[in-house]
Amino acid sequence: MSIAIVGAGIIGASVTYHLKKTGYNDEIDVYEKLDAPGEASTSLCAGGARNLWSTSVNLALATESLRRFASFKEETGRTIGYENIGYLFCLYEEEYKQIEGFLPEWKKYGVNAELIPAERISDFVPKLIPDVDDEVKELLNIKPFRGALWGKDCCALNPTSCTTAMFDCAKEMGGIELHLGTEVEKIIIGGGKVKGLEMKNGEKINCDRCVVAAGTWSGVLLEKSGVDIPIVPIKRMLFTVYLPPELGFEHIPMTIIDRGVYFRVEAGNLLVGRAKEDQEPGFDTTVENKYYVDEMNPYMQVRIPGTEYCRILSSWGGLYAVTPDNNAIIGEYPGIDGLYLITGFSGHGVMEAPAAGRALAELITEGEYKTIDLSPLSIKRFKEGKLIKETIVI
Incomplete structure (x- = not known):
């Protein structure tokens, strides 16, 4: 039976690769409206992957995916910029106690993590101050760090390289056609079954099964196809900033401090992000440098002296495909034979791509x-x- 995959990001690549690995012998056609695989949200994310989650399904997906990232070169012969840098969540007292409750369950899933005391945080991130004076705490509405969660198997990678590698491996197995610069207008559905696709240029293509892996655009595509799905696009912004050498940040983990501000080293600079709490849904990705200056860097400054010199070098906006519970939608759509969904990862698609693609x-x-x-x-x-x-959720 013919199958079409809409979306050539890391999720679409994973489904394609694992279909071939599971022995799917029929033709697979992958449609991507942009000119290269992994060019949309995949290329714009922070490139971190963690298995530190509160729900069993995310624990299972992320733990297996981290294992696959670590062995990817051995499995495929290709490199994806994998670095076992770890994750460090700095925690207030109430957060610390909450994580203590998660540890027994995490152990069952093989999550390699531990809680460290506040005085050890600077061993991982030099100069990071667990506590600040009362005036600063009141001004920024922050608290002392009780300690930190150290995720030892968490990593960084190049999601675009991973996407390209999976498509290349799938092509080597044969039976793959990647249609770039080809936008799907809608899925043709009739009699409770997938019948085909209609392209933006009006061309119609027959297929028996369709996998929707279009990220933030999944909702638009499915709405045009008469299918309801609760996904909205939410803007997220990332900033590459100057990293003063005297900070000694050469080998720090992905670090999360107050208000969800996170950072890691990339190409000698610091990559910094934070979710904007009042961000309205929409496809606008205009970056707001003022947000870094006013809502991100102040928290860095009070925790790490010297980060006041972390000026913006570049910045960009991307989109999360967000669902009501911040979790992916995966599986066959009820009542429509052949319509499969794997979308709405709400910011953790890269982290779960290998395991999710294989499962679907x-x-x-x-x-x-x-x-x-x-x-x-x-x-x-x-x-x-x-x-x-x-x-x-960060």
């Missing part, structure tokens, strides 16, 4: 999940009131 490939080829049961991520959960409330 299993569902398509074998009719059931084999490695990880992703049935809790079915779109049915929204109507059934079975939302998965993930609490560790």
